[in-house]
Amino acid sequence: MNVEVKELTKVYGQQKAVDQISFSAGTGVLGFLGPNGAGKSTTMKMLTCFLPATSGTASVCGFDVEKQSLQARGQIGYLPENNPLYLDMYIKEALAFVAGIHKIADPATRIAEVIELTGLTAEQHKKVGQLSKGYKQRVGLAQAILHDPQVLILDEPTSGLDPNQLIGIRQLIRDLGKTKTVILSTHIMQEVEAICDRVIIINKGKIAADDTLTGLLEAHGTNSLETIFVKLTNNAA
Numbered sequence: 001m002n003v004e005v006k007e008l009t010k011v012y013g014q015q016k017a018v019d020q021i022s023f024s025a026g027t028g029v030l031g032f033l034g035p036n037g038a039g040k041s042t043t044m045k046m047l048t049c050f051l052p053a054t055s056g057t058a059s060v061c062g063f064d065v066e067k068q069s070l071q072a073r074g075q076i077g078y079l080p081e082n083n084p085l086y087l088d089m090y091i092k093e094a095l096a097f098v099a100g101i102h103k104i105a106d107p108a109t110r111i112a113e114v115i116e117l118t119g120l121t122a123e124q125h126k127k128v129g130q131l132s133k134g135y136k137q138r139v140g141l142a143q144a145i146l147h148d149p150q151v152l153i154l155d156e157p158t159s160g161l162d163p164n165q166l167i168g169i170r171q172l173i174r175d176l177g178k179t180k181t182v183i184l185s186t187h188i189m190q191e192v193e194a195i196c197d198r199v200i201i202i203n204k205g206k207i208a209a210d211d212t213l214t215g216l217l218e219a220h221g222t223n224s225l226e227t228i229f230v231k232l233t234n235n236a237a
C-alpha cells in the first residue's frame with residue numbers, strides 16, 4: 001500500500017482534532033469525507049509533512065513522513081484546501097519554479113506535458129492571478145502532479161467550480177487514480193459517487209466508515225451516500 005496510517009493523532013491545545021485513526025490506501029481514488037471540522041485537512045497536513053503528528057505514524061511509499069520527510073515529500077503531490085498560488089507569476093513561470101524545487105530533469109518538456117494534461121493550453125500565456133477559479137485549481141493540480149508523484153492528496157479540489165469545469169477536473173482526477181493513489185477530500189457526495197473507489201468517513205477525528213463505495217451502500221441498504229453520511233455524522237441527532 002502506498003499510504004499507511006497507524007493510530008495517527010493530532011491535538012491542538014485541548015482539542016483532539018484527529019484521534020488515533022488508522023487506514024491504508026493503494027492505487028485508486030479514496031474519498032475522504034466528513035463534516036466541517038472533522039479532521040480531514042489536519043490528517044492531510046500530517047500526511048504531507050506540513051504538520052507533525054502528536055502521536056502515531058504515517059508512511060508514504062514506505063517512507064515515514066516524520067523520520068524520512070524529504071523522501072516522503074518526493075512521492076507526494078498536494079493541493080491544499082485554499083490552493084495558495086503565486087498570482088504574479090505566469091503559469092509556466094510558476095510551474096518552472098516548482099520544477100526547480102523538485103529538480104526535474106528537462107523541465108520544459110514536463111511542463112508542456114502537464115499543461116496539456118490539466119487542460120491549461122488555451123490559458124498558458126496568462127498570469128496565474130488573471131485566471132478564473134477553475135483554471136487556478138488546474139494550476140494547483142498541475143503543480144501537484146509535476147514531479148509525477150505516486151500519491152496525490154487533494155483537499156477539496158473542486159469547491160466553487162462551475163459544472164463544466166467540474167466535469168473536466170473530475171475526469172482528470174479519475175484518470176490520475178488509474179495509476180496513482182489519490183486521497184480526495186470533498187463535501188460533494190455526487191462527486192464521490194462519480195470518481196471514488198473507496199470511501200472513508202471521518203467524524204470528530206475518528207473513522208466512522210472505511211469501505212468500498214458499493215460495500216458501504218450495501219451495508220447500509222441504500223443507494224444514497226448522502227443518507228449514510230448524515231446517519232454517521234449528524235452529531236446533533
Ligand SMILES: Nc1ncnc2c1ncn2[C@@H]1O[C@H](COP(=O)(O)OP(=O)(O)OP(=O)(O)O)[C@@H](O)[C@H]1O
Nearest residue numbers: 012015017034035036037038039040041042043081
Ligand atoms: N491550527 C489550528 N489550531 C487549532 N485548532 C485547529 C487548527 N487547525 C484546525 N483546528 C481545529 O481542528 C479541527 C479539525 O479541523 P480540520 O481543518 O482538520 O477539519 P476539516 O475536516 O478539514 O474541516 P472542513 O471540512 O471545514 O475543511 C477543527 O475543530 C478546527 O477548528
